[in-house]
Amino acid sequence: MGMRKVAIVGAGITKFVRRAQETGKELSWQASKMALDSCGLTLDDVDMVTLGTAPDAFDGVHMKGEYLADGAGGCRKPYMRHYVGGGTGVFSPIHGWFHVASGMADICLVVAEEKMSSCHPHPQGAFLTIFDHTTEQPLKPTLIWIFALEMNRYMQAYGLSKADIARVSVKNKGNALDHPSAQVAEKITVEDVLASETLCWPVNRLDISPASDGAAAVVLASERVARRLTDKPVWIDGVGFSIDTAYWGTRDLSYPRYVETAARMAYDMAGIKEPAKEIHIAEPYDPFDYKELHHMEGLMLCPRGEAARLTAEGYTARDGNLPICPSGGALGVGNPIAATGLMKVIEIFLQLRGEAGKRQVPGKPTCGLAQAWGDLMQMGTVIVLRS
Amino acid sequence: MATTEKMSKTTTPTHWDADIPVNYVYTYGLAGEAFFRAIKDRGTFLGTRCDACDITYVPPKAYCDRCLEALDKYIDVGTVGYVDTFTVSFKNMDGSEKPRPRILAMIKIEGTDGGIIHYLDGISIEEVALGLPVQAIFKPKAQRKGGIEDIIGFGPVKR
Amino acid sequence: MELEKYKLGGTHLKSSDFEKGKVLTTAWQPNLAYTWDNGVAIGRYLDELKNGRIIARVCHECHRIMLPPRMFCELCFRPTDEWMYVQDTGVVSTFSVARVNWDASRRGPKEPPLLPAVIEIDGATKGMGILHMLGEVDPDDIKAGMKVRAVWKKSEDRTGAITDILYFKPLRAAASKKAPARRKR
Numbered sequence: 001m002g003m004r005k006v007a008i009v010g011a012g013i014t015k016f017v018r019r020a021q022e023t024g025k026e027l028s029w030q031a032s033k034m035a036l037d038s039c040g041l042t043l044d045d046v047d048m049v050t051l052g053t054a055p056d057a058f059d060g061v062h063m064k065g066e067y068l069a070d071g072a073g074g075c076r077k078p079y080m081r082h083y084v085g086g087g088t089g090v091f092s093p094i095h096g097w098f099h100v101a102s103g104m105a106d107i108c109l110v111v112a113e114e115k116m117s118s119c120h121p122h123p124q125g126a127f128l129t130i131f132d133h134t135t136e137q138p139l140k141p142t143l144i145w146i147f148a149l150e151m152n153r154y155m156q157a158y159g160l161s162k163a164d165i166a167r168v169s170v171k172n173k174g175n176a177l178d179h180p181s182a183q184v185a186e187k188i189t190v191e192d193v194l195a196s197e198t199l200c201w202p203v204n205r206l207d208i209s210p211a212s213d214g215a216a217a218v219v220l221a222s223e224r225v226a227r228r229l230t231d232k233p234v235w236i237d238g239v240g241f242s243i244d245t246a247y248w249g250t251r252d253l254s255y256p257r258y259v260e261t262a263a264r265m266a267y268d269m270a271g272i273k274e275p276a277k278e279i280h281i282a283e284p285y286d287p288f289d290y291k292e293l294h295h296m297e298g299l300m301l302c303p304r305g306e307a308a309r310l311t312a313e314g315y316t317a318r319d320g321n322l323p324i325c326p327s328g329g330a331l332g333v334g335n336p337i338a339a340t341g342l343m344k345v346i347e348i349f350l351q352l353r354g355e356a357g358k359r360q361v362p363g364k365p366t367c368g369l370a371q372a373w374g375d376l377m378q379m380g381t382v383i384v385l386r387s
Numbered sequence: 388m389a390t391t392e393k394m395s396k397t398t399t400p401t402h403w404d405a406d407i408p409v410n411y412v413y414t415y416g417l418a419g420e421a422f423f424r425a426i427k428d429r430g431t432f433l434g435t436r437c438d439a440c441d442i443t444y445v446p447p448k449a450y451c452d453r454c455l456e457a458l459d460k461y462i463d464v465g466t467v468g469y470v471d472t473f474t475v476s477f478k479n480m481d482g483s484e485k486p487r488p489r490i491l492a493m494i495k496i497e498g499t500d501g502g503i504i505h506y507l508d509g510i511s512i513e514e515v516a517l518g519l520p521v522q523a524i525f526k527p528k529a530q531r532k533g534g535i536e537d538i539i540g541f542g543p544v545k546r
Numbered sequence: 547m548e549l550e551k552y553k554l555g556g557t558h559l560k561s562s563d564f565e566k567g568k569v570l571t572t573a574w575q576p577n578l579a580y581t582w583d584n585g586v587a588i589g590r591y592l593d594e595l596k597n598g599r600i601i602a603r604v605c606h607e608c609h610r611i612m613l614p615p616r617m618f619c620e621l622c623f624r625p626t627d628e629w630m631y632v633q634d635t636g637v638v639s640t641f642s643v644a645r646v647n648w649d650a651s652r653r654g655p656k657e658p659p660l661l662p663a664v665i666e667i668d669g670a671t672k673g674m675g676i677l678h679m680l681g682e683v684d685p686d687d688i689k690a691g692m693k694v695r696a697v698w699k700k701s702e703d704r705t706g707a708i709t710d711i712l713y714f715k716p717l718r719a720a721a722s723k724k725a726p727a728r729r730k731r
Contacts (some may be wrong), residue, residue, distance in 0.1 A: 013549065015556030022449075022557060023416030029450040030555025036455065036549045043455045060411045060576055065641040070452035118411045122650035125409040133582045134403040134592070135614050136677050140648045145662045145677075148642030153664075158639070180549045181556075200662075201643035214556055244662075245620050249664050250612075251674035253640060319636050345715060350549070357550045375589050401589045401706065406579040411616075412571050414559070423570050476598035 003101040006362075007226035008093070008220035008385070010039030011346040019117040021214035024059060025071030027122030027215035028113045031339075032073050035109065035217035039185040039229050046219075047105035049074040051081045052112040054337040054374075057126035058119050072111040072217075078104075085130075086287065087241070088112065088373025089216070089341015094239040096220045106222045110201040113215040114336035123211045128341035130376050132246075144208070145375055148200040150253045152292045155202065157254035158305035162202055165310050166193035168289035169206055169331050176328020178358040181343065183334030184210050209287045209329075214336035232353045235351030238270030238369075246376045259298030259373060262380035266369070267300075270384040274344030275300045280365035281351055281386075282301060282322065283344035285372040288327040295371055296324060298380065323361040326351065341372035345383060351387050352387040418449040421461050427533040430525045434464040434499050445501025466523035467544055469494040473507070473515055490515055494523075494541050508540030518543045587615040590629070596706040598698050602632045602670050610671045632669030634696035635717065639664040639675045643731045659685055665694060665714055666705045681713030685731050693717040 005367070012029050013357045014020075022030065028051070036042060051072045056064045065081025082088065082095045089112045096110035116123040127143040137327025153162065167190060176185035188206065195205040226233040242261035244251060251257075263275070284295035293307035301322060302310055310316055316324035327333055327347035330340045348354040348368035371382045418435065425433045435458035436443045437451035445464055450457055464473055471491035479485055488506040491533055492515075507515060521541040532536040563569045563692060579589040582631055584592060587603060587659035594601040603615035611630055619626050645653050653659065661680035666672065681697060694714035704710040 011547065012552075015554045015558070017556050019559045020413075020556050021414050021417065021559050022555065023414070023419065026416045026418070026449050027555065028439065029455060033450065033455050033457070034552055034555075038552075043453070050647055057407065057409065060409070060574060070448075071450070072645065073452075073455050091398045106683035118413050120410050120412055124650040125648065126407075129407055131677075132614075133405060133568065133580070134584055134588050135708050137405060138707055139662070139677060139679060140660075141662065141677065142646055142648045142650065144642070144646060145642055145644060148644065149662065149664055151641045152642060152690070153640035180552075180554055197642070197645075198731070200648050201645075201659075203642070238625075245615070247616075247620070249677055250673060253664070350547070353547075355548045357548045399589070401592065403582045403584055403707075404579065405582070407576075410573065410575040412573050414570070415559070421568055427570070477609055486614045534572050 004103055005219055005223040006097050006100040006236045007223065008218050008236065008345070008349045009221045009226050009229045009233055010035045010041065010310060011349055012038060012069060013181050013216040013343060013346060014043070015181045016157065016212045016214035016336055016339070018183065018210060018212060024068055024113050024115040027115065027213065028071035028111050029239035031215035031217040032109060032111050035219050039219050041208045042109065043073050045107055046073060046077065046109045047107050048078040048099045049109045050092060050099065050113065051079070052082065052088040052095070052342070053336040054083065054085060054088050054114055057129060058114065059121055060118065061341060068113055068342055071142065071154065072113070073109050079090055079300045084241070084374060084379050084381060086285065086337050087341070087372045087379040087381040088338040088374065089239060089343070090345060090370050090372035090383055092338065092342050092382065093218055093220065093236065093345050093383055094241060097236050100220050100222050106225045110220060110342070111215065111217045111221065111228065112338040114338050114340035115213045116211045116336060117213050128184045133319070142200070144200045144203055146248065147288050148203045150377060151202050151288065153253040154290055154294060158308070160308050162194060163190050164308040164312065165172050165290045165293065166207065168286065169193050170324050171220070171311065171317060172292070172329040172331040174239060174324055175359065176332025179328045179333050181214065181333055182328055183212055185332050191325070203288065207289045209331050209335035212334035212336040213333060213365045214339045216339045216340040216346055218342065218346060220347065221326055232387070234349045234352050235386050236383060237386045240265030240269070240382040242380050243375070244378040246378060248376050248378065253377070255304065256294055256298035256373065258378055259295055259371065259382070262382045263299045263371070266382040266384045270386070271275050274382065276302060276322070279322070279325065279367055280363070281348065281361055281368040282324050283327060283329070283339065283343070283347050283368070284324065286325055286331050287335055289331060290351065291373065292325060292329065295373060299369070299371060299382070301354050308380040318359065326356070326359050326361050341370070341381070344370040344372070344378035345385070348385050352385060395418045416449065418447040418506045418524050420514055421430050422446045423533040425463070426525070430528065431466055432496060433461045434496070434501060434525070435461060443499040444502065445503070447497045464496050464499050467500070468494040468502070468521060468541070469518055470515065470519045470521060471495040471502060472517065475512055488512065492541065494521060506540040509542040509543070549706065550623055553718040564576065585617070587617045591615050592706040595708065595710040596704045597702060598704070600632050600634055600667060602630050604628045604630050611674065613667055613670045613674045613676055632667050636665040636667040636694055638680070638688065638690055638692045638715065639666050639681060640690055641688050661685060663714070678708070678711060682713070682715035
């Protein structure tokens with residue numbers, strides 16, 4: 001396609017917390033500065049900046065991209081914000097990839113920020129507006145409804161129990177004990193999940209990731225520059241994104257077809273024919289525990305309906321055949337929406353470099369992917385990385 | 388039948404009314420906390436300075452937006468500045484007349500690159516001019532809560 | 547680089563930090579109200595709800611009978627062709643038993659749970675579901691695949707809104723004595 005190779009060469013992240021003292025700008029700055037420091041660059045070296053952040057309604061700032069620009073290093077530079085709901089954080093490096101692959105930039109700083117805590121009485125209130133204002137909002141829906149409806153549909157389709165799904169939460173919250181940014185890392189059992197408060201059956205409190213504040217950033221570089229900056233560039237070999245209709249009641253809720261479409265796009269680009277064999281490690285989006293299973297199937301990392309069984313067998317554990325969410329995921333590290341997606345990309349970056357510390361998976365993985373998902377259960381974003 | 392025709396002969400125009408019932412509570416951040424604490428407790432303004440870029444930020448920033456270096460040394464920049472630009476407001480938000488016009492100004496703080504937007508107080512429309520020296524007037528300390536409303540406005544400099 | 551070697555940003559605040567005034571804040575209550583035009587398709591949909599009927603829109607290319615109705619087909623990307631009344635009965639595709647309100651506040655111990663469901667309306671193309679509520683049913687008796695019927699507001703109380711349907715209730719008493727042990731929801 002005449003595109004240039006693009007590598008991730010540096011990364012930065014804040015702690016994920018329920019309520020940060022820092023403003024969104026300050027969180028963005030902390031992650032951006034760390035990312036530049038990690039690869040020995042300064043802001044002068046950066047050609048372009050992209051920033052991802054989810055709904056403006058979390059902050060009540062109706063130009064959030066512009067508001068955050070100075071903290072993200074965007075002042076006086078070509079700068080652009082992107083937004084695809086919960087899919088934003090994995091779209092962030094894809095947006096940066098366009099800039100570098102096209103030849104427009106040699107170095108692009110990619111930042112993802114979310115500060116959900118300013119919104120009261122609860123950030124979930126901001127999600128009211130994703131439902132159709134005339135045919136759905138008058139029923140006073142909460143965001144959890146659509147997850148509950150989707151989870152129930154998924155359980156019915158494959159005869160799964162709540163316990164089958166709770167294992168994901170147990171695994172991810174446990175994995176997060178080794179992540180320095182983690183907000184809700186915890187050693188828990190399936191029984192703990194089942195005994196936690198029922199919010200909207202079949203969803204219990206411990207099936208859900210928390211609301212969080214946090215930011216993450218990566219530095220992308222063209223091949224020529226990347227090879228000078230580091231001995232361990234991690235290449236962006238495939239990108240994909242796809243959206244389905246917002247008439248969500250019309251879709252088969254048991255299978256995320258849009259994730260499959262996005263994955264096929266990324267796999268084609270990366271030359272991946274058999275994802276279940278060629279992908280060594282993955283960070284699918286897990287804002288709810290069943291979503292990890294749903295997404296593993298959409299990503300074709302296992303046959304449909306099999307993800308729960310593989311999880312129970314330890315196949316997706318950090319020392320399993322296909323480690324899934326070794327970071328601890330949104331369920332364990334926390335879920336500042338856009339920053340979560342980029343946290344997942346950073347985890348694959350560190351794992352492929354062998355720099356994930358206590359979280360390092362065995363077997364020297366060389367190919368991994370991160371995926372996010374969002375809007376009205378309709379958007380899939382996928383990135384394939386190789387060392 | 389054309390699309391527009393199909394779409395125009397079917398129903399009378401109706402609409403649906405609602406609002407988004409959320410509200411916000413903002414923390415001021417690392418630098419903002421220092422700035423508003425100084426207003427509340429000491430009745431003065433703080434700034435931060437980046438020597439490399441030769442910029443003094445007021446209100447202070449925790450980082451320099453030109454070079455992204457951390458700025459964590461706060462300096463007291465005092466409360467005196469000058470009118471950089473201004474406008475005169477005659478109407479309220481709802482379009483009704485104000486009992487008396489109010490002057491809203493960008494005040495540049497002396498010796499810094501930063502500024503504060505606030506009302507002028509005790510300065511008439513005839514007196515106001517670009518470059519006019521002004522000084523912050525604060526509410527009595529007991530009434531200050533740590534917010535931009537702790538400043539009543541900017542008035543003539545006390546000599 | 548290893549994350550463990552960096553001092554990460556992000557200063558966690560506790561509720562008590564706010565209560566004790568350790569941290570300053572400012573509050574804002576936006577006062578934004580919206581008037582959303584219903585447009586042609588939803589306008590007619592609401593008008594018909596006021597009449598106690600559900601109306602769909604048909605695309606002659608993909609032959610879908612669509613709910614909610616729309617003036618263009620998002621799959622064929624062409625204008626839809628005709629109106630069609632559908633039934634006020636349907637099948638529960640999926641459902642939840644909700645104990646939280648829209649703002650994540652919890653429903654009180656005496657408040658019944660909310661019962662949102664996706665209902666595939668009879669007469670529309672299979673799979674065309676709408677979001678609505680279930681009622682007159684024990685939460686433990688709800689099953690996917692259950693047949694339901696709309697319970698309408700009295701005609702004089704209807705305003706042309708999705709809430710002109712109060713909820714959908716089971717067509718027959720669902721609980722059977724032979725039913726397997728119910729799982730508590």
